[in-house]
Amino acid sequence: MSSTKIFLKSSDDKTFEIDETAARASETLKNIIDGGCLDGVIPLPNVSSNILPKVIEYCKKHGGDNGSSKKIANGGVDKDKEILPDYDEEEDKREKVRVDELKKWEEEYMDFDQQVLYDLMLAANYLHIKGLLDLTVEKAASMIRGRTPDQIRENFNINSDFTPEEEEEMILIEDEWDDEWAFD
């Protein structure tokens, strides 16, 4: 069974091509495909043309992740898709290699600036791609984790809207806990 091609249209009217198996990584697209509402091009008004290729790249890599699409992908043309071997041991080994490769690929894939990160999060949320959302959200979380308020403000370009008095009060509370307890 060869996989059919699906066309996606970005918000700025550019069309992109994707395999059906890859598109199934997205819950939203899967529903559209399974629902039979497919007629040629699927418009995605919330995703712009500079983000969509990135999403498609992710889908291609992860399209065969869940069991059902794995079977569909068996005879597929995509060389990324894994063909189930006969031996369990070999499968184990290949699975390991595949996971390692994926990790490496993810590292390279996730190397982009904040603007793209926001857009990807929004796109992943809109298209319901759980893996991609996890990946991006985790990256955002790691940018906040262990940072001081000033660092977070700087990182994310947020202006403090506390009045100076409020700020002073909050910092006082913080300092109270930061100082060593004085006994003298």
Added chain:
Amino acid sequence: MMRGPSWSLTFLPYEILFDIFLRLDVQSICYLRLVSKFMNWLTQNPTFIKAHHLRSKPVLIIQTHGVTFDPKRKIKDDPFFFYDFTTETKTHFKGHPLTCFHNIRVATSLHGLLLLEESFPSTHFRHYILNPATNEIKQLPPIELGFFDDTTHLCALGYHSGTGEYKVMCLVSRWFELENRRHIVCEVFTIGKDIQWRTARNRPPHSYCDGPRRYPPVLGNDSLHYVAHSSSQRYEQWRRKQPRAASPNYFDGFILSLDVNAEWFQKTPHPHCESGIYSLVQKEGRLCFANHLLSGGITHSLELWTLTDFTNKKRPIWTREKNVGLLWIESPSVYPLSRFVNELIPVGFVEGGMILWWPEERRLFMFNLETGGFRWIPVQEELIPPGFLFDQVFYPTHANMVPHLHVNTLVRIPPWSGPLNLH
């Protein structure tokens, strides 16, 4: 999508922001609250706090020394520390007001809140509620203890899921003039509502409680449960007639339950227990009854029952969950095995297992209920206290220093106009 250069994190939809923030630890969220009003508002949201609580990973609170700090001699010791049993790392509590405390022990850990009990030699107790993650601390009003007797004293923190109220219960001994004798009464303090302690509607039907000294009260099915005797005299008489008990845990008690909302004590019938040795533990908000199955004086397995329906207090419905075989365990840390199996106490359930506590040797173990895997949680050297006053004089059994399961949460202590607000 059109956007200016100032487009930032805060413009993301709530569900994504929630998802990001839920992955952060409490410390990072506390910092995040200082970033902007919006972030502050978002992370103070009760829904968020609850979701964050449910996601947090449990750690163990290990109690070490009663004495925390002696200002004159400049000795500083941690009264307790957190131990992550998956990564085997320990984290110290950094809250500084604690350092001026006297003898302190953790009575209960609930939703990330700790009930701390500070004792002064044979005079009185002070109680504190502390969230160690956000460093919020409040002192409860002083409680009149009457005659001091460690066998009659007990305190615990309870929560009722229906009303959302946190209550502290405290057993104290009181002299009753009319009856010319002493009774144990239960004093209750609703956090955020009461100004003073109130006496519960009925008295617990015992004048001596060895049980709670061994096992702290357990919160489950919106009630606090503990094991008690009917009376010391009668118990001693009965005990003298019995053949020698198989283990120090041997115990002819009954389960006493305090309904947190109604503040009413009652005996709760439990599954038949041939050996008379059992302990109580919480499992997913329910009371779990761990029955020691004995043969030839040795516990060969633990039978776990959970209290699935407690709407009819007279006829609670217990469900048998599992039989955990113990005799096949092979590990040098549980030598001699016959003693270990008779003395162990389950401390709590975590994802993928049950945590067991051996009070006499002060050792902790993790037992995987699925695979039957068994391992020692190596915090032993920290658990052996030096000969210090608190444990030996006030609490003759080490069991009072049971490790607790704890999660770091953002849960706030309900505000009230107490006598002293430390924050």
